[in-house]
Amino acid sequence: MLFFAYRDFTSEPDALLAGQGFGRAHHRVIYFVGRHPGMTVSELLGILRITKQSLARVLRELVDQGFVAQAPGERDKRQRRLSLTSKGLAFERALTERQLTRIAKAYAAAGPQAVEGFRKTLLAITDDPSLGRKGMS
Amino acid sequence: MLFFAYRDFTSEPDALLAGQGFGRAHHRVIYFVGRHPGMTVSELLGILRITKQSLARVLRELVDQGFVAQAPGERDKRQRRLSLTSKGLAFERALTERQLTRIAKAYAAAGPQAVEGFRKTLLAITDDPSLGRKGMS
DNA sequence: CTTTTATGTCAGTCATGTTGACATTTTGCC
DNA sequence: GGCAAAATGTCAACATGACTGACATAAAAG
Numbered sequence: 001m002l003f004f005a006y007r008d009f010t011s012e013p014d015a016l017l018a019g020q021g022f023g024r025a026h027h028r029v030i031y032f033v034g035r036h037p038g039m040t041v042s043e044l045l046g047i048l049r050i051t052k053q054s055l056a057r058v059l060r061e062l063v064d065q066g067f068v069a070q071a072p073g074e075r076d077k078r079q080r081r082l083s084l085t086s087k088g089l090a091f092e093r094a095l096t097e098r099q100l101t102r103i104a105k106a107y108a109a110a111g112p113q114a115v116e117g118f119r120k121t122l123l124a125i126t127d128d129p130s131l132g133r134k135g136m137s
Numbered sequence: 138m139l140f141f142a143y144r145d146f147t148s149e150p151d152a153l154l155a156g157q158g159f160g161r162a163h164h165r166v167i168y169f170v171g172r173h174p175g176m177t178v179s180e181l182l183g184i185l186r187i188t189k190q191s192l193a194r195v196l197r198e199l200v201d202q203g204f205v206a207q208a209p210g211e212r213d214k215r216q217r218r219l220s221l222t223s224k225g226l227a228f229e230r231a232l233t234e235r236q237l238t239r240i241a242k243a244y245a246a247a248g249p250q251a252v253e254g255f256r257k258t259l260l261a262i263t264d265d266p267s268l269g270r271k272g273m274s
Numbered sequence: 275c276t277t278t279t280a281t282g283t284c285a286g287t288c289a290t291g292t293t294g295a296c297a298t299t300t301t302g303c304c
Numbered sequence: 305g306g307c308a309a310a311a312t313g314t315c316a317a318c319a320t321g322a323c324t325g326a327c328a329t330a331a332a333a334g
Binding site for chain 4: 215
């Protein structure tokens with residue numbers, strides 16, 4: 001069930017992303033950078049749990065095409081704090097819109113209590129539920 | 138959240154599979170064949186929604202190594218009805234065991250009502266909820 | 275007898291992950 | 305001041321699992 005839900009949940013954004021030559025990996029970066037503006041590369045690596053080489057490719061494309069901006073950290077100039085450009089923000093909203101529609105439909109079909117149970121159970125399945133505190137999806 | 142839960146949910150079976158030189162794709166085949174013994178290749182393709190070329194590689198490895206058996210259909214001899222061998226069944230149980238433990242933990246943490254809401258909401262998120270009637274996960 | 279169906283197979287490509295090695299800039303500590 | 309450690313970037317090679325397109329075979333269906 002998780003497999004099907006995840007596949008269908010990502011299918012609409014995937015189509016949009018493909019139009020830009022992007023994939024699901026780009027979506028994840030856009031998503032997390034959008035929710036944590038100013039985050040560092042290593043924070044992002046920690047969340048995604050992938051290698052920096054994997055991230056680098058995706059991130060470079062997003063920066064090159066003007067979806068994500070990098071700025072040296074104030075206190076620590078080694079860091080590259082990441083944020084979405086206005087172009088990136090617009091794109092993120094377009095991606096999320098589809099998923100919100102889907103969630104809304106699920107909410108309508110299953111009811112608020114079911115959705116609350118859904119959240120709770122998803123968090124319990126996940127190894128590190130500390131990530132779930134800020135409205136991630 | 139779906140992303141994290143799916144990743145963590147599959148992490149333990151993934152480790153087991155890697156020991157046999159298998160991947161997540163093999164797990165899905167073993168899972169569905171185990172739940173629908175005697176299913177045909179095209180039924181499996183329909184469920185997984187991948188191309189036959191993608192399936193072929195995975196299926197061939199599973200058959201070659203004696204996890205899955207093929208038998209010509211009785212009425213239609215073109216078909217190859219798929220089923221797990223005893224070796225395949227034992228492996229499937231080993232894989233599922235880990236996930237059941239995780240589900241049990243989630244059940245304990247979130248409560249039965251939450252888990253029921255979880256099921257309901259997952260089905261509502263999925264495009265074709267007809268798949269969810271037989272205790273799939 | 276011809277077409278369609280179920281399946282298999284060859285060959286090439288793409289997206290996303292991996293390891294390992296090495297470079298650059300900046301920070302922090304003795 | 306100097307040097308190790310940290311944050312990041314980059315090159316190269318490789319694995320997995322998806323894709324497309326083309327073609328082959330056996331059996332069923334008309």
